[in-house]
Amino acid sequence: MSRYDRQIKLTEVGLEGQQKLRNAKVLLVGVGGLGCPAAMYLVGAGVGKIGLMDHDKVDMSNLHRQVLFQESDVGRSKATVALERLEKQNSEVEYEVYEEPLTIENAENIINQYDVVLDGTDNFETKYLINDSCILTDKPWVFASIYKNEGQLSVFNFKNGPTYRCVFPKSTRQNISCEATGVLGVLPGILGTLQAAEVLKIILGAGEVLSGKLKLINMMQASEQTININKRPEEVEKIRKNGIAPVYIDCDLKNKEQWYLDVREVFEQPKPKGKKVLSIPMGDLTLRYQEIPNNQEVFVFCQSGKRSKNAIEILKNEFGFHNLKNVEGGIETIIDG
Amino acid sequence: MKVTVKYFGLVAEAAAKSEEVMELDETLTASELKVQCLIGLAIADKDSVQIAVNQNLDETITINDGDEVALLPPFAGG
Incomplete structure (x- = not known):
């Protein structure tokens, strides 16, 4: 256990917490700007099983922020390259690779096999899909999104708490990705790392989980704000009753x-x-x-x-x-x- | 009455500012103030933008003098 000695020393972790981490299963949907740093810290902490889901291939323009990938990986599957890198970092972790997108057909089945979902996606359609699937399978998920120099972070569906639909009941077609707007690599680095921290707190049952709150971070202005969010029970009920409500924009x-x-x-x-x-x-x-x-x-x-x-x-x-x-x-x- | 309006993401960009102090001469709900702030801004699907009053997300709150409101669009990047 010497590998984890420095975190076991913390009262919030201890041997018992380390065992909780070892028993935990975390699904990363999207292994890009957010997913890469998150994966490295979760694997470092000794989370028992990590699911790596990404249908995309490594592009040269990813390398400035997607820190698991190297020049020689360009053109290869992100999920597979991530697996190879992470296995070298921690071979005690069990990995599962999904070289496919999350879809209405596979979402519930895959998410059901994990304890927590980490959202590293770059589109509204998949964020709503994760949200609805997590409502139906009763799993918490850690959300983050970026627009240029700003980020949003929250934990949804945690112990019956608010969900993404409680904050944004209506979607928008202005689905603007980092490719389109530009982004400094450190911003998804910060957000993905904060997501990993929320995952660890959820697993350990330690500290204050960012549920019922939306954190807004502006990296350029070095400013931060936390907004309180309430549950909209009717939004959650609708999903429970009718199943996943696909967002086709x-x-x-x-x-x-x-x-x-x-x-x-x-x-x-x-x-x-x-x-x-x-x-x-x-x-x-x-x-x-x-x-x-x-x-x-x-x-x-x-x-x-x-x-x-x-x-x-x-x-x-x-x-x-x-x-x-x-x-x-x-x-x-x-x-x- | 005076309210401080903070703009985020696309909304800040469309408004070409991140913050302003607005003078209101009528009583408005958060939802009405949101509509007023977004008039003339080039944003698709204005319904998706949320408004927080004094760090609480709630469209039904009545705006009071000295309130700080935030206009929050959803972000998709990752």
Whole structure:
């Protein structure tokens, strides 16, 4: 036990607390800016089992904040690379890797196998999905989100406490990621570390858990504020009664007469409505290219304009499409409103 | 009466300020004050923005002189 000696010395931990950590199972949904530092501290503390869930691959632009990854990992599965790194840090921990997104189909089943969920996601759809699944499985979850230099942190559904829907009953399609806005690596580092601290307190039954409170952190201004939040029992009851309420964030496109091709994965938000919007994820292009009109102009888009550019190259070189135009700034530039 | 309004995230950006002191000449609920503060700001889905009065999240509170309110949009990044 010498590995954990420095924390066992604390009255809040002790041998009994260390055993609690060893018996605990924590699921990390998203192993990115928040999930990486959180995972390292939870693994360091000797949490018994860690679930690493991420469907994404390491990109060079992740390395400034996603501290588990190295240059040689670019292009590899985040969940798998995280597993390899964390196993070296602590081989006593049991790991489970999920190279898939959390979905309505798998959420309850997977979350049920854990004691606490740590939210390292970057979209509203998955945050509501975690929230609803945790209500249904009666598990606490530790939430954090970032916008530029600001962060929000809370613990939801802890001992029947308020949930994410009690703070934000209504979602927004302004799903703005760190990719879009920019972020300094330290901010998710701070928030992810605070999330790990909340997880440890929940497991140990020690201190004051950030339940019923929303912490707001502004890294640039070095300021912090805590807002008291109340439970909205009707929001929680609705989920208990009707099950998961999927948040599909839809939107209208400016030009409804124009053909569009959406090459993002099916779970990416917001989803444009309209008869002339085709949704074919990158990986399916070679199977489904025949669905794309080739006799009129089609605008191709993704989240940022990068993948759609590659998609056009593939469709042009392999299937002879000459009617495709890239939406340079991504979906946000073609949304109406 | 005077109230201090603090803006966060996208709302602060749309308002081009993080804080202001507002002079109110009528009695408003938190919900009404929120609508007033968000008028003219380029924000989608204004319903998603929450308002806290003196660090308590509650739209039904009546605003009093000297109150500090915070306008909180949801964040998604991670």
